Amino acid sequence: MGWLGYLTAGLYLLASLAAGAGFTLARPVMLRAAIAVLAAGAVAHGAMFALMHSAQPAPPLTDLPSALSFMAWVGTLAFLALAWRARLTGLVALVAPMSCLGVAAAVFSTPAATALPGEAPGAGSLPHAHVLLASAGLALLGLAGLAGLSFLVEHRRLKSKRPLAGVASWPSLEALDRAGAFAVAAGFPLLTIGVVTGSLWERATSGAFFSGNPHETFCLIAWAIYGVLAAVRFGARQPAVRCALTSIAGFAFLGLAVLGVGFFA
Amino acid sequence: MNHRTAPLDLRERLAVDEPGPVLRKLVAGAEVDEAVLISTCNRVEVVVLTRELEAARLRLHSLFRRDLAPDGVGLGEPDLESCLYEYQNGDAMRHVLRVASSLDSMVVGEPQILGQAKDAYRAAVECGAAGPILGRLFQHAFATAKRVRSETRIAERPVSVARVAVDLAAQIFESFAEKRALLVGAGEMIELALRALRSAGLESISIANRTAERAARLAVQFGATAHGQDELPALLADADVVLTSIGGHEPWLTRAVAERALRSRRGRPMFVIDIGVPRNADPAIDALGDVYRYDLDDLAAIANENAEERRQEQARAEVIVEAEQQRFDGWFAALRAVPTIRQLRARVEAIRAGEVDKVLPRLALDDAARDAIDALTRAIVNKILHAPLSRLREEAEREEGIAHLETTRLLFALDAPDGDDGTGGDDPERA
Numbered sequence: 001m002g003w004l005g006y007l008t009a010g011l012y013l014l015a016s017l018a019a020g021a022g023f024t025l026a027r028p029v030m031l032r033a034a035i036a037v038l039a040a041g042a043v044a045h046g047a048m049f050a051l052m053h054s055a056q057p058a059p060p061l062t063d064l065p066s067a068l069s070f071m072a073w074v075g076t077l078a079f080l081a082l083a084w085r086a087r088l089t090g091l092v093a094l095v096a097p098m099s100c101l102g103v104a105a106a107v108f109s110t111p112a113a114t115a116l117p118g119e120a121p122g123a124g125s126l127p128h129a130h131v132l133l134a135s136a137g138l139a140l141l142g143l144a145g146l147a148g149l150s151f152l153v154e155h156r157r158l159k160s161k162r163p164l165a166g167v168a169s170w171p172s173l174e175a176l177d178r179a180g181a182f183a184v185a186a187g188f189p190l191l192t193i194g195v196v197t198g199s200l201w202e203r204a205t206s207g208a209f210f211s212g213n214p215h216e217t218f219c220l221i222a223w224a225i226y227g228v229l230a231a232v233r234f235g236a237r238q239p240a241v242r243c244a245l246t247s248i249a250g251f252a253f254l255g256l257a258v259l260g261v262g263f264f265a
Numbered sequence: 266m267n268h269r270t271a272p273l274d275l276r277e278r279l280a281v282d283e284p285g286p287v288l289r290k291l292v293a294g295a296e297v298d299e300a301v302l303i304s305t306c307n308r309v310e311v312v313v314l315t316r317e318l319e320a321a322r323l324r325l326h327s328l329f330r331r332d333l334a335p336d337g338v339g340l341g342e343p344d345l346e347s348c349l350y351e352y353q354n355g356d357a358m359r360h361v362l363r364v365a366s367s368l369d370s371m372v373v374g375e376p377q378i379l380g381q382a383k384d385a386y387r388a389a390v391e392c393g394a395a396g397p398i399l400g401r402l403f404q405h406a407f408a409t410a411k412r413v414r415s416e417t418r419i420a421e422r423p424v425s426v427a428r429v430a431v432d433l434a435a436q437i438f439e440s441f442a443e444k445r446a447l448l449v450g451a452g453e454m455i456e457l458a459l460r461a462l463r464s465a466g467l468e469s470i471s472i473a474n475r476t477a478e479r480a481a482r483l484a485v486q487f488g489a490t491a492h493g494q495d496e497l498p499a500l501l502a503d504a505d506v507v508l509t510s511i512g513g514h515e516p517w518l519t520r521a522v523a524e525r526a527l528r529s530r531r532g533r534p535m536f537v538i539d540i541g542v543p544r545n546a547d548p549a550i551d552a553l554g555d556v557y558r559y560d561l562d563d564l565a566a567i568a569n570e571n572a573e574e575r576r577q578e579q580a581r582a583e584v585i586v587e588a589e590q591q592r593f594d595g596w597f598a599a600l601r602a603v604p605t606i607r608q609l610r611a612r613v614e615a616i617r618a619g620e621v622d623k624v625l626p627r628l629a630l631d632d633a634a635r636d637a638i639d640a641l642t643r644a645i646v647n648k649i650l651h652a653p654l655s656r657l658r659e660e661a662e663r664e665e666g667i668a669h670l671e672t673t674r675l676l677f678a679l680d681a682p683d684g685d686d687g688t689g690g691d692d693p694e695r696a
Contacts, residue, residue, distance in 0.1 A: 026421070086439060
């Protein structure tokens, strides 16, 4: 990861502190500054991946810390893109710490302790594609989960007549709902392709598309659950509260399936 | 006079739309050197610079007694005592700073007063009534107001029920541009809320009222559409913001009515602002996930909480104003040194020029050498005077500095008649 990894983690940490202070002190200017620092961190993060990719031979990025770092980068970029188009400034208080944790996991981890299943000869770029696509999908669905969580908090406060109104540019319910919908719409197809490339990788390794190990089983169940949730969300317009709840529940199960089972397997 | 000292009818009577003629007349006399007239719905104030306090006071009393009122009948003698107030020197400076910073407003922290103060100053400049001193004071007041606004949260949260409702709507909807509002009723509260919603960017508004004429009048005024109350169910299904304030003992917006409307909204949220007394919306609709209902008590509770926060922020703002007033006071006090400094410079320059003129004819020098000697003597004089004059300016900002000014005037005989400057004329021994 090198010094760029430390720089990225430092910038994300700075963005988290600025966002935390901005939210606590209700200073929108600090939140905007946090977004600027987060964007600088994303640039450093991108440079880090570019540098890694230009190495000979390029590391496969299939270990868990690298995947987490990649998730953090995609999640950060997706948030910055959404914040550019919608009023989501306050959400930086949740996104920045998540990005920081994702990078810190890669910077401070020992790869041997957290490695995913190794690469098989003949798998080609499938492991790479699987991890990157599934990580990108997870990052976006994680963003949907964060938006859903924020939605529920604000929804409850509005219902209890104690709104966050005026507190540090907290996003509106509508903006959070739209951000969640976008994240699911972009994240679920990526996850689907990630699952497909994972199956192809498995076939190249063991000769079968599905070997039935806990990681694969849980991922498949999680993908199916998310598929149903996405279909319900976009097929028949659900109340925003239900969409937020499903985003949180879906991501919790997916996170457990992909990271939890993979990590403890 | 302002909202605390004078009733609305008096303030209305003396409000001035065009301050130019009044100000021109005011500064045309000898009593007032500079003047700015601030006239809003909450205050009519004249800020003047004068050297003749008593004469200026009489002139201003006559202004409020006659000149400000269009019919020439302004404040009576008893009103002069009870309605008018007067600040002098530092207190007057502080007052201008407080007014511009919205600390003296009826609703502390309201943003309009700064714009009104700027308009008042601009009008005074245009008619030639504001000079360098009041110009500096008002610029300082505007900068102070900006500081107060950026360093405190005095203006962050709304304190009126209508603004609180708009703020809440902004917590639900990202933008008002494509949202629809349904206003049920056509009373004063509805009109106030309508103005707030309009200024927030809400464009599509329907008004339903029992009396169609009143609804039609409001609709024309605000570019809305007027409807009868029988159209409520259809209008409700389309409405993102429902603002209701009509009479009646039973709420018209029951859970069943709301549920019917929500069915066709496909999960879009609805914000219900119920400012009717008794309530127009049944609190049971709170159980519906996509409905956010706030009644008058809810809105008032938030408004009161915000007002309390403003009061707490006001103390911080007063500290800023006090510091800025002292800074301005220092600048103003330093102006006392200006005549002494000017006279001292002139006196020393006269000596230098005289001595140079005396010496140069005795020396056979070309023009370049003469210019060099002239520049040399100027530089020597400037360097000698630089430190004492700077110190004099600094000292003049303090009350004790007046003694230094007096001493300077005495030492350099600045108050002596021309020709008796104490330099000893041509006799170097006396000098």
